[in-house]
Amino acid sequence: MSDIKVVCTSDKNVSLTFTWDDFTPFHLVDIEGIYGIESNVVTSENTTTDGSTYQGATAKERNIVITVEMDSNYKENRNLLYRTFPIKRTGTMQYIEDGEAKAIEYEVESVIQGATTGVVRDYTISLKCTDPYFKDLADIEVVMASWVSDFYFPACFPEEGRIFGHREADLVKEIENESGADNIGIVVIFRADGAVKNPAIYHTESGEFTKVGYSDNDFIMSSGQYVIINTYTGKKNAYLLDGVTQAEIENHKDNYGVIDWDTVIEKYGTVINEYLDEDGEFIQLQDGTNTLTYTADEGTNYLSVSVYYRISYLGV
Structure with a gap:
């Protein structure tokens, strides 16, 4: 042994x-x-x-x-x-x-x-x-939508112009949970690169969703703002990060090089639970296949979206 x-x-x-x-x-x-x-x-x-x-x-x-x-x-x-x-x-x-x-x-x-x-x-x-539950040592990041840089050195600038980056987006992502454990929390990161109205994330198998902003109580994200949804048991909240740069967020990483969102939330976050759609739930991962999708009432193409999770285990 x-x-x-x-x-x-x-x-x-x-x-x-x-x-x-x-x-x-x-x-x-x-x-x-x-x-x-x-x-x-x-x-x-x-x-x-x-x-x-x-x-x-x-x-x-x-x-x-x-x-x-x-x-x-x-x-x-x-x-x-x-x-x-x-x-x-x-x-x-x-x-x-x-x-x-x-x-x-x-x-x-x-x-x-x-x-x-x-x-x-x-x-x-x-x-x-x-x-x-036992857990992995570090979060797993699933990127659903982000901007990818196309700029590199040596650089040239032709007359027709140069593309500095492009957007990659998967509106649907599947997360496989084969641990046997249910109700695993996730952290959803919405970053706006333009005006976004009422962002939401959906769990297809359960039919549940978590949405920030709804009719008669709209939530408008401005460029550079972050909305963070934490669905871990005991930590279920929605937060706004305003005026925080990506570089400042990147300064808070754990020993495995993954952003420590608990620390980021504690340092920069403002609770915005009053904007949560009352028909929604704090979605969590279940045993088996978990299909996640995201949307917004307006400005979906301006969203960068990542999901962080850490699989739970029934034993070692």
Whole structure:
């Protein structure tokens, strides 16, 4: 099992790596709660009907329990363990197997000491994951419409003029979700290169849509403005970015070179939920094929559109 590595990082960026085959400085003895998933199934009974009626189900929180050992520098390593797993705080666990990594966020429940004497001493760490799904480490970007540069060096300027760029647009994009998980949030980025009225994105399979602006409450985007729709559970909002340059946005990238839209929203965003069409929903990806389309009441050709998502997994 030497191909498995567990990396836990606190919200203060204190990190520990656990492996099966070495003390680094802790040796991984056991890890529970990472495989599979459980759900709460709600049913109702009727006195005149056999069996029960299915009402719905929700995934249970995940409890990950890690058992580790140390064989030297006991006081120093204890303090490192407490700094990495402070109670009432959060962190992120990466599970890496055969070079493939998935991550999950957690709240620290407990750090319990086992043996207090002897060369090898053990600790048990309990982590609660209120969002029970493992996820990829970085977002995937799907570009639906954008401007592509045609300008390059060495440059020449013929009499008939030169095309500096062209627009590429796919009104329909399919996203395949083969993880088995439903209700995966997305971040939709609308950027206007001219006047745009009431932009919207649609999920074909469900028939649901999210639209900013509607009859009697129109929303007009001006050139250079961004509308961001976040459909992640707990983060469902629509935002406006006004007066923010692409260069400023590009300054906020994660360790994998992908724009950190949470940071961008926090720094520059203004909530515009009052413009959301009440007939719409915050669309999310479901298990299987997800067909997304976009439109606007006016100015669709002035839209640049990207969708960011991160697939959720039922286990590792």
